[in-house]
Amino acid sequence: MSIYVGNISNQVEEADLKQVFSEYGSVKRVRVPVNRETGEKRGFAFVEMGTDAEEAAAIEGLLGIEWMGRSLKVNKAITRVDKDSSCRF
Known part of the structure; x- marks a missing residue:
């Protein structure tokens, strides 16, 4: 149950997100x-x-809302596939 949250402000902290999603x-x-390298936030979160x-309620409720001056992109996170574990035929 993981959600991708994109287009977030660089000022957003984990506690801010926890409060909104709770x-x-x-x-x-x-x-x-x-x-x-820089230690700067990358503009998205999980x-x-x-x-x-x-999860579904949070995605539906928060998708596209304006928060801290940004329009949120909220959707189900896609699991990243390990490049080394690709299938070989």
Whole structure:
């Protein structure tokens, strides 16, 4: 149950996201990736919710809303496939 949250302000902290998403259910984890070289936030985050229903409610409720001067992009996160584990025939 992971949600991708894009187009977020660089001022957003994990606690801010947890507060907003907790209105839709239990928030298990929030992660705001940073650039390894500069330490700056990358403009997106991942939020893990407790259930699929809570995840769906958060996506529906927050998609496209304006928050901290930005229009949020909110959708189900896609699991990244490891490049080394590709199928070989």
